Each structure stands twice: as C-alpha cells, then as structure tokens.
Amino acid sequence: MLAIEGLRAGYGETEVLRGVDLTVDAGEIVTVLGSNGVGKSTLNRALSGILRAKTGTIRFDGAAIEREKPPAIVERGLIHVPEGRRVFPNLTVRENLDLGSYARGKPRRAQNRERVFTIFPRLRERMTQRAGTLSGGEQQMLAIGRGLMAEPKLLILDEPSLGLSPLLVEELFALIKRIHADGVAVMLVEQNVVQSLEVADRAYILAEGQFVMSGPAADIAADPELKRTYLGL
Template sequence: MLAIEGLHAGYGETQVLRGVDLAVNDGEIVAVLGSNGVGKSTLNRTISGIVRARTGTIRFDGGRIERETPRSIVARGLIHVPEGRRIFPNLTVRENLDLGSYARAGRRRAQNRERVFAIFPRLRERHTQIAGTLSGGEQQMLAIGRGLMAEPRLIILDEPSLGLSPLLVEELFALIRRIHAEGVSIMLVEQNVMQSLEVANRAYILAEGQFVMSGAASDIASDPELKRAYLGL
C-alpha cells in the first residue's frame, strides 16, 4: 500500500532523513519507533506532502505521491493524524469531526460520524461540547476520530500516546486494535516501544534519520540489539 525508497528530506540546509526505505502492506499495523529528534515527524510530514522530498520515491496504492499536494494525498485515502492533536479548540466535538470529511467522504459524513461514535462512545456523549474543554485523552480520541471521518485506507498516527496517563495509554492501544480490526491499515509512529511492538505486525527503528532495525515486531521485541539501537547504549 505504501512503499518508500531512498527518501531524503529536511529543512533548509538541514538534512533529516537520509535514505529511508519503508513499506506498509494492506491490512498491516507497522510501527515506526525512535526517540525525540530522530526524524519521525519529518517522515510523516514528507509522506503527507507538507515537507517536500529532496530525493527518493513515495508510492501509495501504486501511484507516486512525493510531488503531490497534501490535499490530493488526503483524497487518495492517506490520512495523517499529527502529533499534538491539532484539534480546533473553539469548535464542538461534532464540528471537529465533520471537518475531517471536508476533503474526502463528505457524502457519507453522517454515516462515518456514527462509526466514530461507535468506536469512541465518549465523543458521542460530548458531541456538543467545545473541544478545547475535553481532557487530553478525549482530545486524542477526537483527533483520531477526525482522521477516521475521511475513510482512510492508511492512517498515520503520530505519537498518539504522548502526554497521556498510563491508564489512558492502555485504552488508546486497545482502540488502535479496534480500528485495525475494522479494516484500516495503520502506520503507528511512537516513542512507546513495547506497547507499539505488541500491536504491530512489523516495525522499524529510526535513529539519526535512518532505519537501523526492521522486521517482524515480535522479533524486534526479543532482539538484544533493540536497547542499543533505540537508546544508543
């Protein structure tokens, strides 16, 4: 579904990604793991068209997208839920959700809203509430729900557990499993290593703009090199 080869990207004179190769197959959860500052968000932003690739190719569903606009990439069904939630705090929960279908799946807005409410019952309870007054966990549910409103074929979740309590992190990963069970392919970009490896089919470890490990999530979880590759020890 997603195939990246030889990807280089960065900002100004700064090179962040240094020849990245990555694949996400239809029906998979693929985890991209790494500590702060290694290039995870740059990877997400480049796939989404926000940052322009310098060299390399990005193919989604067989078509090259590295020169497409973010809007056209969304229209293909590749949806990015960014780090930090980025909800509209002065709009209601329902209004935030409806904006998720602005560029894609607008004709099925009501149907998709009900689907989101089935996955996140608390959003149904709070559908008229101003989004900025939600708890951190509820705002993360809203951000993911807004992404689901566009009927993603592949959804990129960028640091969804960031800032959540351990109890809410457990709930979040259970919800990720549920979304996947409904047929959505997921690229999970996280610092939370072990819980990400528990839900993922395959995983990549990113360090200094390059993947230093990749393979089946179960193999990486049991690999003694994981600590060195991830923590630099």
C-alpha cells in the first residue's frame, strides 16, 4: 500500500531524513519508533505532502505521490492525524467530525459518523460539546475519529499517546487495535515503545534520520541491545 525508497527531506539546508526505505502492506499495523528529534514528524509531513521530499520516491496505492499536494493525497485515502490533536476548539464534536469528511467520504458522512461513535462512545455523549472543553484523551479520540471520517486506506497516527495518562494510553492502544480490526492499515509513529510493539506487525527504528533496524515487532521487542542502544531503555 505504501512504499518509500531513498527518501531525503529536511528544512532549508538541514537534511533530516537521510535516505529512508519503508513499506506498509494492506491490513498491517507498522510502527515507527524513535526519540524526539530523529525525524519522525518530518517523515509524516513528507508523506502527507506538507513537506516536499528532496529526493526519493513515495508510492501510495500504486501511484507516485511525492510531488502531489496535501489535498490530492487526502483524496487518495492517506490520512494523517498529526501530533498535538489539532482539534477546532470552538466547534462542537460533531462539527469537528464532519470536517473530517470535507475532502473524502462526504456521501457517507452519516454512516461514518455513526461508525466513529461506535468506536468512541464518549464522543457520542459529547456530540454537542465544544472540542476545546474536552479532556486530553477525549480530544485525541476526536482527532482520530475525524481522520476516520475520511475513510482512510492508511491512517498515520503521529504520537497519539503523547501527554495521556497511563490508563488512557492503555485504552487508546486498544482502540487502535479495534480500528485495525475494521480493515484500516495503520502507521503508528510513536515514542511509546512497549505498547507500540505489542500492537504492531512490523517495526522500524529511526535514529538520526535513518532507519537503523526493521523487522517483525516481536523480534524487535525481544532485542535488548536494540532497546539499550537506540531507544535508551
């Protein structure tokens, strides 16, 4: 579904990604792990078209997208839920969700909204509440729900557990598994190593703009040298 080869990207003269290769197959959860500042958000921005790749190729669902603009990428079904939730605070939960189907999924807006409420029952309870008054965990649910409104073929989640309590983190990862069980491929970009590896099929470890290891998530979870050297555990 997603194939990246030789991707280089950065800001001005600063190169952040230094030639990365990555694949995500249909039906997979793939996690990209790394500490702050190693290039995770840069990777997401390049995949979403917000940041133009300097070199390399990005193919999504059979089409080259490295030169496409964000709206065209969204219309193809690659949906990025950014770090920091980015909900519209003065709009209601329902209005935030409906905006998720602005470019894709509009004909099935009502059905998709009901699907989101089934996955996130708390959002149904707060449907008319302004998003800015929700808790951090509820705002994260809303951000993911808004992404689901666009009927993603691949859903990129950027640091979804950031700033959440341990209990909410557990709930969030359970919900990610449920979304995946509904047939959505997920690329999970996280610092939360243990739980990300528990839900993922495969994993990539990003350090200083390059993938230093990749493979089955279970193998990476069992490698103590990897944890110590690259993840600081």
